[in-house]
Amino acid sequence: xxVLAICLGLGLSPALAETLSIRLDQANPGAxxxxxxxxxxxxxxxxxENLQAEVVLLSPESRVLRLSxxxxxxxxxxxxxxxxxxxxxxxxxxxxxxxxxxxxPCTPLDARTCTAALDVSSTTDIEVLx
Numbered sequence: 001x002x003v004l005a006i007c008l009g010l011g012l013s014p015a016l017a018e019t020l021s022i023r024l025d026q027a028n029p030g031a032x033x034x035x036x037x038x039x040x041x042x043x044x045x046x047x048x049e050n051l052q053a054e055v056v057l058l059s060p061e062s063r064v065l066r067l068s069x070x071x072x073x074x075x076x077x078x079x080x081x082x083x084x085x086x087x088x089x090x091x092x093x094x095x096x097x098x099x100x101x102x103x104x105p106c107t108p109l110d111a112r113t114c115t116a117a118l119d120v121s122s123t124t125d126i127e128v129l130x
Contacts, residue, residue: 019043020114022053022072022100024122025082027092034092037084040075044117048075050107051114053100057087060096067101097127 019041026037042048051072057065072083100120104111115130122128 018117019119020075020106020117021119021121022128023120024098024124024126024128027095027124027126029092030086033086033088034090034095035084035086036098037082038070038072040072040081040083042075042077042079045077046109047077047079048072048106048109050105051075052103052105054102054104056099056101057090057095058097058099059094062097065094066090092126095126097129098122100128100130 021039021041021043023039023041024036025039026035028035028037040051051074053070053072054067055070056067059065066087068085068087070083070085072081075081100118102111103114103118106114109117118130120128120130
């Protein structure tokens, strides 16, 4: 009950209180590159010292364009961070989906716990999956 009160006091929904939310917020085209901007919200009481994700970039036809390791660095407990990645040699219009294929390392949690807490979304035309 105390956790619920804290969550509501912070303006968080109880569902968010136990999730690691990663939202694709922007896909910015550039000169021979695509910049992907992610907003991370840590609803866990755990501070991540190191948070990485293996992602697969897929075309709109679900063909694999690239397999990448994104290093989101550290993320404070109950905190928010914005991270961007410049993907050279890739046009944003060619990316139809981003698949979070695997999580880890996500120190101090194990990959399974990190993946179970993961909630992904997108505010762009690019679909994000887990």
